[in-house]
Amino acid sequence: ELVSDLSENDRVIFLLSGGGSALLALPAEGITLADKQSINKALLKSGATIGEMNCVRKHLSAIKGGRLGKACWPATVYTYAISDVPGDLATVIASGPTVADPSTSAEALAILKRYAIEVPVSVRNWLQSPESETVKPGDPSLARSHFQLIARPQQSLEAAAVKCRQAGFSPLILGDLEGESREVAKVHAGIARQIVLHGQPLAAPCVILSGGETTVTVRGNGRGGRNAEFLLSLTDSLKGLPGVYALAGDTDGIDGSEDNAGAITTPDSYARAAALGLSASDELDNNNGYGYFEALDALIVTEPTRTNVNDFRAILILESTKHDA
Structure with missing residues (x-):
């Protein structure tokens, strides 16, 4: 309604950030909000990537995928965005309400299938x-629409790297990562183990940093978001490897739909949990990262941070056991 009667002399400013896809909701004609909600919930549990989910969201919306920008024509539109997606694609951030979208309805149907x-x-x-x-x-209705990225996930990793160097730790930035949380964690565990045992690809003391947005294919009935799942898989993979500490969290302060941002794990987490009767692998099978780290009093609770530059993961490695021949 606010943009339905604009002239070429009007200026419209859009401020976009993570969460826009979920919070800016107006179903397309003939589709109910309940329909969109049920499909979105199913996609969240399916293991679909953020790009795939937003492709579907855009094609079920009356305002996403450039439609809100088109509705502003002939006004001039300025969009300023904080990225929370791998690759910082304007078409994916908040499902691109003011930018052109190359994806198709056929692709959305294929994703659902x-x-x-x-x-x-x-x-x-x-x-x-x-x-x-x-x-x-190329649609002329977006000819006067301008987009500018003002913050992105890589900046948070680079800022963390500066802090690491100041504290005497060498940073290794892996960048934005996607994939199943538990599988991404296994890769991180492999790198950490290589550093501890062989001093490669860099020597301890060091910190492995990564961001991006992983996914979780829900198989069990446990609690926890993708960061708790990542950390639980990492804990299970490392099995108390000495000198390795890690945290994983969502920069918006909410991991999935829980009340925590993420969690931490330490060299004794695996053994302490086992002493409580908790098996890391069993809890992982049940997607119960929240319950596992809650029992260890290892949840990170920040409350909503009011910003979002995606997930943040840091693995601190204090020393290497490598000895020169």
């Missing part, structure tokens, strides 16, 4: 109609 998402008839009919297509590159 790939993850075996139950699709209501109204949604399927909409996605098969020409009206479901988003605003495409």
Whole structure:
């Protein structure tokens, strides 16, 4: 309603950040909010990437995928965004309400089929109609729309690296990572083990830093978001490897739908949990990272931070056991 009657003399400023996809919701014609919510919940549990989820969201929305920007025509639009997505793609941040979208309705349908998402008839009919297509590159209605990125996840990693150097630790930035949380954790564990045992690819004391947005395929009935899942898998993989400490958290202060930002693990976490009767592998099978770290009093609780530059992971390695021949 606010942008329905603008002139070429008007200026519109959009401020976008993480969470925009979920909070800026207006279902397309013929689709109910309940339909969108059920599909979104199913996608969150399926292991779909943020790009795949936002492709579907855009094509079920009346404002995402450039549609809100198109509605502002002929006004001049300025969008300033904080990225919370791997690659900082303007089309993915908050599902790109003011920028052109190259993805298609056919791709959205293919994603739903790939993850075996139950699709209501109204949604399927909409996605098969020409009206479901988003605003495409070159559309004249976006000719006066401008986009500028003002903060991105890489900056948080670089800032952390500066702090590491100041504290006497060599940083290793792995960048934005995607994939299953538990599998990404195994890769991090492998790098940490290589540093501890062989001093490669860098010598301790050091810190492995990474960001991005991993996914969780929900198989169990436990609690916890993708960062708790990552850290639980890391704990299970390291099994108390000496001198290795780690934290993982979401920079918005909320890991998944829980009340924690993330958690920490230490060399004695694995043994302490076992003494309490908790098996890291069993809890991982049940997607119960929250419960595991809650029992260890190792949850990180910040409350909402009011910003979001995606996930943040740091693995601190104090020393290497490598000895020169």
